[in-house]
Amino acid sequence: xxRVLHRWVALPAAAVLVVVSLSGVALSLFPPLxxxxxxxxxxxxxxxxxxxxxxxTTRIERSTNGEITAIxxxxxxxxxxxxxxxxxxxxxxxxxxxxxxxxxxxxxxxxTGDPGRIVVALSSLALLALAVSGIGLAVRRAGGWAxxxxxxxxxxxxxxxxxxxxxxxxxxxxSTLTALWMSAATFGxxxxxxxxxxxxxxxxxxxxxxxxxxxxxxxxxxxxxxDLPRQGDPAGAYLLETYQGVGNVDPGTGDVTGWVPRSxxxxxxxxxxxxHTGQGAAWLxxxxxxxxxxxxxxxxxxxxxxxxxxGRRQSAPPETARTVLLVGSxxxxxxxxxxxxAEAIEAATGAPVHVGPLSSYAPxxxxxxxxxxxxxxxxxxxxxxxxxKGFLDRLKTTPAPQMPFAILxxxxxxxxxxxxxxxxxxxxxxxxxxxxxxxPGSVDRQSSGDFHRWGEAFSAATGLDLRLGPVxxxxxxxxxxxxxxxxxxxxxxxxxxxLRFALPRRGLxxxxxxxxxxxxxxxxxxxxxxxxxxxGDDRPRYYSLASSARDGFVEIVVRRxxxxxxxxxxxxxxxxxxxxxxxxxxxxxxxxxxxSPLILIGAGAGIGPLAGFVRDNHRRRPIxxxxxxxxxxxxxxxxxxxxxxxxxxxxxSAAAVFSRGPERGYVQDALRADGPRxxxxxxxxxxxMVCGGREMAQGVGRAxxxxxxxxxxDPVALKRxxxxxxxxx
Amino acid sequence: xxxxxATLALTTALTAPSLAGATEVTLKTQLRNYGGKPAFLAYYxxxxxxxYVGTLWMAASKAxxxxxxxxxxxxxxxxxxxxxxxxxxxxxxxxxxxxTLDLADTLFDAGYxxxxxxxxxxxxxxxSEIVLPLTxxxxxxxxxxxxxxxxxxxxx
Numbered sequence: 001x002x003r004v005l006h007r008w009v010a011l012p013a014a015a016v017l018v019v020v021s022l023s024g025v026a027l028s029l030f031p032p033l034x035x036x037x038x039x040x041x042x043x044x045x046x047x048x049x050x051x052x053x054x055x056x057t058t059r060i061e062r063s064t065n066g067e068i069t070a071i072x073x074x075x076x077x078x079x080x081x082x083x084x085x086x087x088x089x090x091x092x093x094x095x096x097x098x099x100x101x102x103x104x105x106x107x108x109x110x111x112t113g114d115p116g117r118i119v120v121a122l123s124s125l126a127l128l129a130l131a132v133s134g135i136g137l138a139v140r141r142a143g144g145w146a147x148x149x150x151x152x153x154x155x156x157x158x159x160x161x162x163x164x165x166x167x168x169x170x171x172x173x174x175s176t177l178t179a180l181w182m183s184a185a186t187f188g189x190x191x192x193x194x195x196x197x198x199x200x201x202x203x204x205x206x207x208x209x210x211x212x213x214x215x216x217x218x219x220x221x222x223x224x225x226x227d228l229p230r231q232g233d234p235a236g237a238y239l240l241e242t243y244q245g246v247g248n249v250d251p252g253t254g255d256v257t258g259w260v261p262r263s264x265x266x267x268x269x270x271x272x273x274x275x276h277t278g279q280g281a282a283w284l285x286x287x288x289x290x291x292x293x294x295x296x297x298x299x300x301x302x303x304x305x306x307x308x309x310x311g312r313r314q315s316a317p318p319e320t321a322r323t324v325l326l327v328g329s330x331x332x333x334x335x336x337x338x339x340x341x342a343e344a345i346e347a348a349t350g351a352p353v354h355v356g357p358l359s360s361y362a363p364x365x366x367x368x369x370x371x372x373x374x375x376x377x378x379x380x381x382x383x384x385x386x387x388x389k390g391f392l393d394r395l396k397t398t399p400a401p402q403m404p405f406a407i408l409x410x411x412x413x414x415x416x417x418x419x420x421x422x423x424x425x426x427x428x429x430x431x432x433x434x435x436x437x438x439x440p441g442s443v444d445r446q447s448s449g450d451f452h453r454w455g456e457a458f459s460a461a462t463g464l465d466l467r468l469g470p471v472x473x474x475x476x477x478x479x480x481x482x483x484x485x486x487x488x489x490x491x492x493x494x495x496x497x498x499l500r501f502a503l504p505r506r507g508l509x510x511x512x513x514x515x516x517x518x519x520x521x522x523x524x525x526x527x528x529x530x531x532x533x534x535x536g537d538d539r540p541r542y543y544s545l546a547s548s549a550r551d552g553f554v555e556i557v558v559r560r561x562x563x564x565x566x567x568x569x570x571x572x573x574x575x576x577x578x579x580x581x582x583x584x585x586x587x588x589x590x591x592x593x594x595x596s597p598l599i600l601i602g603a604g605a606g607i608g609p610l611a612g613f614v615r616d617n618h619r620r621r622p623i624x625x626x627x628x629x630x631x632x633x634x635x636x637x638x639x640x641x642x643x644x645x646x647x648x649x650x651x652x653s654a655a656a657v658f659s660r661g662p663e664r665g666y667v668q669d670a671l672r673a674d675g676p677r678x679x680x681x682x683x684x685x686x687x688x689m690v691c692g693g694r695e696m697a698q699g700v701g702r703a704x705x706x707x708x709x710x711x712x713x714d715p716v717a718l719k720r721x722x723x724x725x726x727x728x729x
Numbered sequence: 730x731x732x733x734x735a736t737l738a739l740t741t742a743l744t745a746p747s748l749a750g751a752t753e754v755t756l757k758t759q760l761r762n763y764g765g766k767p768a769f770l771a772y773y774x775x776x777x778x779x780x781y782v783g784t785l786w787m788a789a790s791k792a793x794x795x796x797x798x799x800x801x802x803x804x805x806x807x808x809x810x811x812x813x814x815x816x817x818x819x820x821x822x823x824x825x826x827x828x829t830l831d832l833a834d835t836l837f838d839a840g841y842x843x844x845x846x847x848x849x850x851x852x853x854x855x856x857s858e859i860v861l862p863l864t865x866x867x868x869x870x871x872x873x874x875x876x877x878x879x880x881x882x883x884x885x
Binding site for chain 2: 058059071073074077078080096101186188196197198199227230239474638
């Protein structure tokens with residue numbers, strides 16, 4: 001519902017909002033250029049000086065920027081003369097900036113008068129609706145208010161949209177609310193009748209020097225405008241308007257008559273004007289201008305999000321769905337299974353199915369729902385995946401739903417924690433009194449056989465005739481040609497190769513689009529996964545990438561497993577031969593932005609992405625590498641590169657340990673030996689990234705617990721914050 | 730004051746048939762080529778004590794900017810009832826406005842003064858740009874304004 005509102009408000013308003021915001025940014029540059037310094041003169045002193053120099057002056061004005069202008073009428077119409085606020089001296093003739101006026105007219109009414117004003121006001125209203133619905137969507141996506149203030153996860157346009165959205169939000173809210181107030185005033189919806197004192201009765205006293213009139217003894221900074229008595233008009237009086245009010249000042253006695261205090265609506269408008277334009281607070285205006293730049297960026301990224309999402313089948317809104325399918329997924333694979341299941345359930349029940357992230361769960365969002373199906377992947381050692389943040393807490397704190405649920409876990413049987421998160425959910429749900437609809441299932445490494453077996457069990461338990469179609473892989477493989485291979489480890493019976501492929505050849509348009517959408521071979525980073533489907537099987541194998549798209553090649557490290565189908569085929573490749581592959585994002589294992597130190601720990605082929613992080617470290621962020629292999633002579637991967645990167649300052653320290661030979665040791669031994677330094681780095685905000693075999697990762701985990709114990713830092717807490725991540729195989 | 734104002738209001742109704750004691754008066758206002766947006770103009774009368782009597786005509790396409798006719802706004806207290814039925818379009822730069830009204834004979838040679846306020850969006854306001862005693866002798870004698878009005882005359 002919120003998403004639909006967000007999209008359908010944004011699409012028609014985007015073009016106008018881009019014009020209005022860009023013109024607003026341009027206007028924000030004027031106040032700093034125009035702002036005048038303070039003045040120590042009184043209005044009377046200033047007037048006395050101006051009138052001496054320009055006897056024909058009929059009005060003196062002070063702009064909200066502090067510029068003083070004397071206005072008079074001569075033979076050729078009106079004349080405006082700039083006045084130095086500090087001294088009252090003439091600065092010469094001024095004309096209003098035509099450029100500023102032009103931009104202002106565009107900004108306020110798109111050059112079309114009242115219809116334009118209405119369009120601009122409606123687009124401001126739209127922007128307000130977008131800000132509010134955007135907050136709602138962001139909270140739901142992050143899984144809670146607190147999570148909003150953490151770094152944005154995910155990738156591509158959506159990530160940028162969220163990032164800029166949060167940054168621009170305060171400015172957008174301020175600018176929009178003030179704009180709406182001004183629009184309302186323009187259209188007479190808020191009281192805006194200027195109060196004026198009645199025409200004065202003349203005192204008859206001879207006019208005196210303005211500098212001596214007590215009624216004009218107010219600071220120039222308070223002045224809005226002063227109308228001077230007409231020359232030779234005995235009934236004339238000064239009409240003084242200040243931020244306090246407006247009244248007549250008798251030119252003979254200096255008495256103030258008919259004083260009308262500034263009305264509340266005028267005072268509100270003074271503030272609204274200041275907050276919207278930055279006139280009178282140029283620094284604020286610049287901040288507003290900068291924040292307003294976010295609007296075109298948001299329009300662009302939002303359009304991209306919409307374009308990328310458009311191809312996907314639409315899910316029913318939660319309010320009308322009869323079946324609710326919630327997904328906990330880290331990379332996105334589980335979503336593809338969910339979409340296949342949703343289609344089958346919709347076909348079997350003839351009723352709408354809502355598919356959403358587990359983090360969006362709220363028991364009162366599904367008034368029509370009859371059943372809930374949960375697809376849950378496991379992240380790391382049984383942790384919640386990204387799209388399930390906050391789900392377990394909500395499950396425990398909210399009443400059990402009326403509808404029964406069924407759960408299907410996704411994982412990898414190679415791990416001890418196979419489908420552990422799905423099992424955690426199931427236990428918690430049953431404890432909370434949820435009713436189970438069908439027996440739980442599990443899918444091992446995206447096995448379509450497992451998936452269809454679950455479908456049959458679900459059909460048997462529910463009586464629905466669920467016919468699961470094939471699962472879209474969603475990834476189209478491209479052809480990669482091997483450029484070079486660097487073989488190691490034959491002597492220690494652990495052959496491992498660094499394989500470097502050329503980037504697939506693609507047209508400029510496709511390349512740019514991929515880069516913009518942050519997808520595929522247009523934009524990958526070390527730690528992302530290269531999916532390769534071996535000949536003779538339809539299940540992809542994933543290898544961590546050791547290069548980034550910027551490097552201009554695709555590099556992976558492959559250990560040849562005894563009897564391994566995919567690793568066998570890959571390690572048999574000769575330069576010039578090719579393989580079909582695709583990129584799968586793995587944002588959880590990116591080095592990420594930031595300047596905090598990285599502690600990289602790996603063993604064997606796990607050195608691949610770690611070497612990639614170092615190679616990609618153009619900003620010279622402190623990196624400390626610990627890695628283990630078998631033999632210094634035989635499988636010291638990236639030996640020469642590491643030395644060079646250290647010379648270039650991309651790598652601060654590298655500690656290599658070998659399990660064979662005189663120095664014998666494992667990577668965890670190197671960690672323990674360096675314990676105090678590691679503890680110090682972690683205490684100063686360092687991030688730990690571990691890549692390699694599962695046993696190594698467990699050993700490293702134990703070593704880190706010991707090292708961090710004296711500091712009372714819990715590795716589990718670090719993991720939760722994303723400061724301790726693992727890529728384990 | 731009120732009886733005279735009532736007479737004035739009655740006699741300034743453009744569609745009203747000619748009344749006894751009323752004269753047809755044509756107000757002709759030629760604007761300068763000041764180059765801006767169309768000008769707002771207010772025509773109103775004060776008496777010999779300087780007090781406001783009533784409004785003859787208002788050229789103002791948008792009620793929103795009428796307060797920019799500052800003297801008129803102050804004299805009349807901003808009362809929009811004063812101008813209902815006697816309002817026309819704003820007058821473009823360099824253009825001429827001609828308005829014909831039936832005015833009470835008693836307005837002439839009796840110490841009454843005609844004021845014209847002018848205002849242009851984004852430009853300085855020009856209140857009481859023309860201040861002219863209403864006399865039969867002054868008819869058809871053009872006077873010029875100091876801001877936006879090139880020349881003004883009334884003919885009887």
